[in-house]
Amino acid sequence: MTLPLQDQIRAALSTVDDPELGVNIVDLGLVRSVEISGVSVEIGLCMTTPTCPLGGLIAEEAALAVSQAIGPEFAVKVLLDRTVQWIPDFADAGVLEAFTPQPSRLGQAISSALSGFWSRK
């Protein structure tokens, strides 16, 4: 059984990592759209920041991964949209959770001690 095309494309895109974070571009929320009409596939990507030079490279890798996954009969086009502003909320809850600092015992002790200084009691 083969997966629907949309899922195949998403699966191929999730093999492409943002090299700096080690997180794939689907989970990171960089894939904004996947449009299929006939044999043409158009993928819209955004970048995490306008100061990051990696966008072009990630787009190239995404195009390569998708065209290898779905075969040469499809024309794959990746659009890097510099007008979309990525925000952390675009990322999967799991990704955000993994990066959220786990409060350590020492950290908690320090922060409770510090907040003691500010308390009005």
Next chain:
Amino acid sequence: MSVIRQGVSRSKVPHVLLGLCAAISLAVGLAAGLSRLGLLDFAVSIADRHGAFMLCGFFGTLISLERAVASGQSSAFLVPGLSAAGAVLLFLDPVASGLLFGMAGLGLLGLTAQAAFRLPQLFTGIMVIGAALWPAGTIWWLLGGGLPEASYYWLSFLVMTITAERIELARLRMTGAGAAKVLTAIVALFCLALVAGEPLSGDFGVSTLVLMPLALVCLAVWLAANDIARTTIRKCGLARFSAFALLAGYGWMVIAAALLVILPPAQTASGHDAVIHALGLGFVLSMVFAHAPIILPAVAGARVRYVPALYLPLALLQLSCLLRTSGDLFGKTDFVSLSAWLTLGSLLVYAGLLAGTALSFRPKGHAVFSESLK
């Protein structure tokens, strides 16, 4: 309405040429550095410009190139172009070279301000401050101020730029508004220290430096606490390697702060040497080692990739920094000389390993990629 540009025909030639200029500047800067220590004869005539080659010619060109690639506009390549031309002129005419670096610095300030305008956030703001410090130091130098003072401005340009790039990624950690306020205060303190003339002259009438060491320690602690490196060190491969290099870099920032107090650069030449290299080698070069396998493919089109052997040059670099700072601290010139060769060695091993991965790269196919510009 968007303009579609076909990516396949997109030429990487300017990237490669500009990257090459930066690399040549690095090589020349290293030769000048060795001559400065009396270890090499042929670069004696430019030995006094070691800092300018490294900080402006290499890092200035590289960071401008990075920002130009990110902006996606062809005209933006003028900025690294000016900087590369400045690096070439540094051989012949330092004043003309300073003018070009100054213009490149203002250009970088423009590019960064443009990004900050599109995404007004703390990290883009800090990046703008960093970009402003490059032309600030250059103008100081052009107006007859000393190269040592200018070097601290240039080094601060790198410290602020790297800080901004790291907190861009720290956004994923969902740090609260409190952390952002603390960082704003630290950056303000750092800038105040710099404007007050620290570390070379400003001491507000007290004999020990206070502002800059304090700012550096706070910055290092803030970065170590908030950087995603603390999460990615538990991953594997490049992410883990980068995390090691990053955390080592933050450690060197603390050491630089300690050296500012123990060996004030205003009082001894070895203090200046120790602080400059704790920051320049320990912090900045560790950051370069952490990011090069990620950034080089994007900015120079070099198909390099991470290999675990890269831990070797990273370890050599840390050892070299340790020798450098302890040599300065205890007056052992042998240590300083050995450190210079070791730094060169670590860079050569690092570059050699990356070049090896580029040569063994097998293109997987042909991709179609296009880009929409506003």
